[in-house]
Amino acid sequence: MGTRVALFATCLTDTFFPDTARAVVRLLERLGCDVDFPAAQTCCGQMHYNTGYRAHAVKLAKRHAKAFDGYDAVVAPSGSCAGMVREVYPDLHRRTESVARRTYELSEFLVDVLGVTDVGAYFPHRVTYHPTCHSLRMLGVGEKPLELLRHVRGLDLVELSGADSCCGFGGTFALKNAETSTAMLADKMTHVLETRAQVVTAGDNSCLMHIGGGLSRLKTGVRSLHLAEILASTEEEPWAATP
Amino acid sequence: MGRNPVTWLGSPTFPNAARDALSDVQLRGNLAHATTTIRTKRAAAVAELPDWQRLRESGQAIKDEVLSNLDSYLERLEAAVTARGGIVHWARDAAEANEIVLRLVKEAGASEVVKVKSMATAEIGLNEALEEGGVSAIETDLAELIVQLGDDRPSHILVPAIHRNRSEIRDIFRSRMSGVEDLSDTPAELAEAARAHLRRKFLSAKVAISGANFAVADTGSVVVVESEGNGRMCLTLPETLITVMGIEKLVPTWSDLEVFLQLLPRSSTAERMNPYTSVWTGVTPGDGPRKFHLVLLDNGRTQTLADRVGRQALRCIRCSACLNVCPVYERTGGQAYGSVYPGPIGAILTPQLGAGTDDPQTAALLKSLPFASSLCGACYEVCPVRIDIPSVLVHLRGKAVEGTHTPESVAMAAASWVMQSPARFRLAQRAASVLRLISRRGKVKRLPWPGSKWTDSRDLPAPAAETFSAWWRRTRG
Incomplete structure (x- = not known):
C-alpha cells in the first residue's frame, strides 16, 4: 500500500467539475497512492472568510479538520482552497493545525512529496498556463506546475505574457466589483488569445471557471482545463473533450 | 460633517466610481502604460539587492517598535526639536491642524505659501482650508502642480498626475500659465515651463509648508525625500517652514534611517538612491529658515493603532509600490478610491483613519473600500515594510459586515448552515x-x-x- 491520501475535492470542483476530481484520483492511483474521498467533506469556508464572515469560516474550518483527521496527506486540486487550509486555518482555530500541516496543492504533492515531475502523461495540444494568485503567492508553488507540464509528451507549452496578473475572479469580488473584475478578465483573455493556445490550464477551477466563462462567452474556441486533467491523460486513455 | 475628512466629501462607493473610471479609455491607457513601466523598473531595482527580504524585515521591525512605543518616541522627538529651536504643535484632527497652520502663516504675514509635495497636508485638505482663510498655496512638485492647475484630484501617492499623459499636461499648462501659447508636449519643454513658473514663486515666498517622510526621535531631525529639487528650494529659501507630519512617521535613531533610505527609493521610483534627501534639525542661524514649526497630526491614527490587525497599515512609508502592482488600481485609477490614499494601501488606510464618520455617504464609501480587491496578494509581495494588506482587507471586510442584516448576510448564513x-x-x-x-x-x-x-x-x-x-x-x- 502506498501513501494514504485524502482527496479534498473542494465544493466547487465536486459540483461543477467532477472530471477534475476523477482525474486526480486516476493520476494519484497511477502513481501508487491509496486514495480516499472522505464523505464528510463539504466546503473549507474560504468564501465566508474572504467576504468577512469569519465566525462561519471558523465553524467550517473546525468541521473540515475533523473530516480529514487521520490521513497522511490531504491533496486538493486548488491553490486557493489548499492555501485557505494551510495559511489561514491556523489563525482561525488551533484544532486545525494538524490538517493545515498535512494539506497540499496537487502540483506540490506530486513534486515535493512524491518526488515526480514526469507523471507519464500524454496531451498532444498547444497549452498555456495561468499561475493562479493563491498558488503563486500564498503557497509559493513557483515552477512546479510548469515542470510537470514540460514533461507531458506531445504538449506544446506556450508562455503566457502578464501571467502573474490576477484574472479578476477573486471570489465574491467578481460579483461585488463585476465591472472591474471583467476589465481584468478582458486583459487576461487577450493574453491567452495571443498565445494561440487551444487550452488554457491552471491549478484552480475557480479561476478557470472565470477565464473559461469569458472565453466561452466570446466564442473563442479556447478551452479552459484543469492541470489535473492534462496530467491524468495518457496515450492509452487520452483526455476527451466533453461539452 | 465627518470628523476626519480623509475622503473627498460626496464621493460615491468604490464599485460606482470604478464603473465610470473603467469607461474612460484614455485613463486606462495612461495608467496601464505608466504602471507597467514602473513595475518592471522596480522589480529590476529590487533584484539588485541580495538582502532585500532582510531589509523588509528590518523596516517592519523598526516601524513596529515605534508603533508599540509611540507615546515615548513622540515625547522624545518633541524635546529634541524644541531643544534645537523648533516649535512643536499637536493636532488631534484635520480641523485642528488646518487652524494651526493658517494661524502660523498669518503670523508670518504671508498671503501666499509654497508647498513641498505632502500626503499629510493633502489628507487634511490644507490647501482648501488656507484658501478659505485668504492664503493661496502653490504646489511645487511637478505632478502636484499639474493636478492643482487642472483643478483635478490626485490619483497616485507618488505621481498624483499619473492619470494624465503629456498632451493633456500641455493643455493644462497652456490654459493656466502665461507666455506658453506655443508650448509643445515634449517632456523637456513641459518641465521648463513648470520651472520658469515656479522659480518666481520660490524667490518671493516667505513661508513654506512641507510634510515629512521620516523624523528621527533621538535628534529631532526631519527628513524629506524628493526627486526634483523643488522641495529643497521650499525647505531652504523661505524664512518660515511649517511641517505637517503624521505621528507614525518616526524612527528611533539615525541608523534606522539607513534601512528606509534603501527601501523607499527602490520601491517607489525604482532608483538606487534618492536624488534629493533633505534633512534639517530645528533651526540653524544663518542657514535656511529662521522659524521652524512641526505640526504633529493624529487624524485617526490613534484609533487605527488600537486595532491589533489593522495597525500595521501605519507602517506605510507611502512608496506606492502596492498601487503600481495592483490589477484593480491599474484598471480603475486612483480617484475611484475617493481619497488621497488610493490603491491597496488606501483600501486599508482610509477606512481606518476615517472610521467613526457621521456622514452616511462617506461611511458607505469607507465600507466599500476593503472589497476593492481580488485578494491576489501582489501588494503584500512588494510592500517594503511587509504590510499584509490582504489579511487587513479581510479583517476590515469583517468589520464592514459585522451586525449587518442584508440579503448577503442571509445568504452567507444559509450557505454556512448547508455546509x-x-x-x-x-x-x-x-x-x-x-x-x-x-x-x-x-x-x-x-x-x-x-x-x-x-x-x-x-x-x-x-x-x-x-x-x-x-x-x-x-x-x-
Whole structure:
C-alpha cells in the first residue's frame, strides 16, 4: 500500500467539475497512492472568510479538520482552497493545525512529496498556463506546475505574457466589483488569445471557471482545463473533450 | 460633517466610481502604460539587492517598535526639536491642524505659501482650508502642480498626475500659465515651463509648508525625500517652514534611517538612491529658515493603532509600490478610491483613519473600500515594510459586515448552515442542478440578479449531471 491520501475535492470542483476530481484520483492511483474521498467533506469556508464572515469560516474550518483527521496527506486540486487550509486555518482555530500541516496543492504533492515531475502523461495540444494568485503567492508553488507540464509528451507549452496578473475572479469580488473584475478578465483573455493556445490550464477551477466563462462567452474556441486533467491523460486513455 | 475628512466629501462607493473610471479609455491607457513601466523598473531595482527580504524585515521591525512605543518616541522627538529651536504643535484632527497652520502663516504675514509635495497636508485638505482663510498655496512638485492647475484630484501617492499623459499636461499648462501659447508636449519643454513658473514663486515666498517622510526621535531631525529639487528650494529659501507630519512617521535613531533610505527609493521610483534627501534639525542661524514649526497630526491614527490587525497599515512609508502592482488600481485609477490614499494601501488606510464618520455617504464609501480587491496578494509581495494588506482587507471586510442584516448576510448564513452537514450539501447540489434546465451545451448564459453580475460578461458552467461525490458513492462507496 502506498501513501494514504485524502482527496479534498473542494465544493466547487465536486459540483461543477467532477472530471477534475476523477482525474486526480486516476493520476494519484497511477502513481501508487491509496486514495480516499472522505464523505464528510463539504466546503473549507474560504468564501465566508474572504467576504468577512469569519465566525462561519471558523465553524467550517473546525468541521473540515475533523473530516480529514487521520490521513497522511490531504491533496486538493486548488491553490486557493489548499492555501485557505494551510495559511489561514491556523489563525482561525488551533484544532486545525494538524490538517493545515498535512494539506497540499496537487502540483506540490506530486513534486515535493512524491518526488515526480514526469507523471507519464500524454496531451498532444498547444497549452498555456495561468499561475493562479493563491498558488503563486500564498503557497509559493513557483515552477512546479510548469515542470510537470514540460514533461507531458506531445504538449506544446506556450508562455503566457502578464501571467502573474490576477484574472479578476477573486471570489465574491467578481460579483461585488463585476465591472472591474471583467476589465481584468478582458486583459487576461487577450493574453491567452495571443498565445494561440487551444487550452488554457491552471491549478484552480475557480479561476478557470472565470477565464473559461469569458472565453466561452466570446466564442473563442479556447478551452479552459484543469492541470489535473492534462496530467491524468495518457496515450492509452487520452483526455476527451466533453461539452 | 465627518470628523476626519480623509475622503473627498460626496464621493460615491468604490464599485460606482470604478464603473465610470473603467469607461474612460484614455485613463486606462495612461495608467496601464505608466504602471507597467514602473513595475518592471522596480522589480529590476529590487533584484539588485541580495538582502532585500532582510531589509523588509528590518523596516517592519523598526516601524513596529515605534508603533508599540509611540507615546515615548513622540515625547522624545518633541524635546529634541524644541531643544534645537523648533516649535512643536499637536493636532488631534484635520480641523485642528488646518487652524494651526493658517494661524502660523498669518503670523508670518504671508498671503501666499509654497508647498513641498505632502500626503499629510493633502489628507487634511490644507490647501482648501488656507484658501478659505485668504492664503493661496502653490504646489511645487511637478505632478502636484499639474493636478492643482487642472483643478483635478490626485490619483497616485507618488505621481498624483499619473492619470494624465503629456498632451493633456500641455493643455493644462497652456490654459493656466502665461507666455506658453506655443508650448509643445515634449517632456523637456513641459518641465521648463513648470520651472520658469515656479522659480518666481520660490524667490518671493516667505513661508513654506512641507510634510515629512521620516523624523528621527533621538535628534529631532526631519527628513524629506524628493526627486526634483523643488522641495529643497521650499525647505531652504523661505524664512518660515511649517511641517505637517503624521505621528507614525518616526524612527528611533539615525541608523534606522539607513534601512528606509534603501527601501523607499527602490520601491517607489525604482532608483538606487534618492536624488534629493533633505534633512534639517530645528533651526540653524544663518542657514535656511529662521522659524521652524512641526505640526504633529493624529487624524485617526490613534484609533487605527488600537486595532491589533489593522495597525500595521501605519507602517506605510507611502512608496506606492502596492498601487503600481495592483490589477484593480491599474484598471480603475486612483480617484475611484475617493481619497488621497488610493490603491491597496488606501483600501486599508482610509477606512481606518476615517472610521467613526457621521456622514452616511462617506461611511458607505469607507465600507466599500476593503472589497476593492481580488485578494491576489501582489501588494503584500512588494510592500517594503511587509504590510499584509490582504489579511487587513479581510479583517476590515469583517468589520464592514459585522451586525449587518442584508440579503448577503442571509445568504452567507444559509450557505454556512448547508455546509455544516454533508447531507444538506448533497441536497443543495441536487437543487443547484436545476440550472441544467436553463443551460445550453453545458453553459448557463443568463441568470437573474445577483447571478447576472456573473452572467453579464461570463458564461457559467452548468452543474454536472453527476457530482463527483455521487460518482464516488456509486463506484467506490
